Amino acid sequence: MDEESRKPGTSPNSAETVFQRVTRRSFLGRVGAAGITIGAGQLSSVAHAASGGADQGETPAAEQSADSANVHVRLNVNGTHHELDIDPRTTLLDCVRDHLRLTGTKKGCDHGQCGACTVHVDGRRVNSCLSLAATHEGEAITTIEGVGQPGHLHPMQAAFVEHDGFQCGYCTSGQIMSAVALLNEPYGHSDEEVKEAMSGNICRCGAYSNIVSAIQQVRRKD
Template sequence: MPDFANHPLPRELVQSESRHSHAAGAPPALVPVTLTVNGKEMKLSLDVRTTLLDALREHLRLTGTKKGCDHGQCGACTVHVNGRRVNACLSLAAAHEGDRITTIEGLGCPARLHPMQQAFVEHDGYQCGYCTAGQIMSGVALLGEPCGPADADVREAMSGNICRCGAYRNIVAAIQDVRRR
């Protein structure tokens, strides 16, 4: 077996390593970002690596949007960006300068629920509630997307949102109720 410990590293690798260790000790680069969230303009100074999810939860204290898997696989972080559903954990906040962002807090309030929120209550479309905001946000977006009339069509359109409790039948019933209205 060759003895790699006695061979010097290539010069390019040593220089590259030196640059990375210096950058790691440097403070993060902050950028000004203006987001329109739930109809209000918000001015932030964010690390360029801040996700939209972390900007909403940590900087704007809009905690209705949940951090589930943080890999875009569960849908708990679903928000609307310019009317389209987006996994906020996969999107950098700085990329949304000037976009219209809607979170669950922007849909309705306890005194006047959005029809989808009301349908989730009526059809018991939640159990533990962790996925509910993302499910509702996806359900609202689905109303403006092409989707066939059958329950199977709704299940397919909602396949990016996972419910660990298994309330899928009630979630589909709630969405279908709003679609029929």
């Protein structure tokens, strides 16, 4: 076989020669370069799409429809009437905290499991993180700010202070709201029944025994 008939790739040793040239370092380098090139291209496309509307002075559809999607609600909170335009998905918790600035009601788990967000609706305790604000028109909503204030504490608040019914204090407003509602609920007078009635309120500091003592003190006075 003459030299002219030997074309690239037809030599028995050509494949071996190619693989000998591809070292581990060169292979990883090529893969890395390809990944960077692809990634840069994708980011460029995303950035271009995101900036396209802004360059043309367009407002995203979500922002355009935000105001028109709001609902007008009238809420009675702590004896004061409020008229608000809110997203219909706004929870009662977010409404009192973010719109009315009543931040005594705390956001804990946001799943109705810890009780830190407890408020009263027509005298009954409610996990405000699970309830939509727009559904409470015409009802009397009470937050911890409506139960008592410094210098004029509710007996339950005073009892919590006296019995050290709190440590970090984050769950305390929800604990007190449940405890106040408990005074009007048909539970027996044993500590075990009080614990059962308060089981929806979690204290991560573990002040449960002091909380029960505070509740029992107020119940005995009633």
